[in-house]
Amino acid sequence: MTASPQCRPILIRGLDDALAAAAAVGSTGMPLVLMAPPAAGALWLNGVVERVRKAHPELEVTGLLDCGDRAGEAQAALASGSRLVLFTGRPDMADRLAAIAVARGGVLLTKCPAILDLGAVTAAEGRGLHRTAVLEALCRDWLAREQG
Structure with a gap:
């Protein structure tokens, strides 16, 4: 399955990135999709998502979570409560994982949607206000952009 038109993932490196993305979404009514960096894992991402939900319950x-071609990782992510998983491995495995x-009330993507990667900004801008x-301005621009 490919991503829906409303799926505009933002690749985060930490809670600060996630909170800036949430602030940018504000009252747009758009869903916020936070993507974990490759080494983070499902439990880390689920923890960040939960903290953002508590800070922005509206x-x-x-x-x-991008699991690449690792079916076991995708299955473990779904078992841990992840609701949106990207798997780019064998089609027969994708069919099983999609089921x-x-x-579990989730969705398996087989093609990565376009993403906004906040990593370059995180490295270039340092810390602070x-x-x-x-970050907020980049996220607002990204979420407002037409997806083609």
């Missing part, structure tokens, strides 16, 4: 927040995802403002 937002619809979902985590997206598991649906049974200016960095947060830059």
Whole structure:
């Protein structure tokens, strides 16, 4: 399954990135999809998503975990409560994982949607108020952009 038109993932490196993305979404009514960096894992992402939900209970927040072609990791992510998983492995495995995802109320993506990667900003801007403002502006622009 490919991503829906409303799926505009933002690749985060930590809670600060996630909170800046949530602030940018504000009252747009758009869902917020936070994507974990490759080494983070489902439990880390689920924890970040939960903290963002507590800070912004009015937002619809979902985590997206990229499992690449690792079926076991995708299955473990679904078992841990992840509701949106990207798996780019064998089609027969994708079919099985999609059935598991649906049974758990989730979605399995087989193609990565376009993403906004906040990593470059995180490295270039340092810490503080200016960095947060830059992150929020980038996220607002990303979420407002037409997806083609």
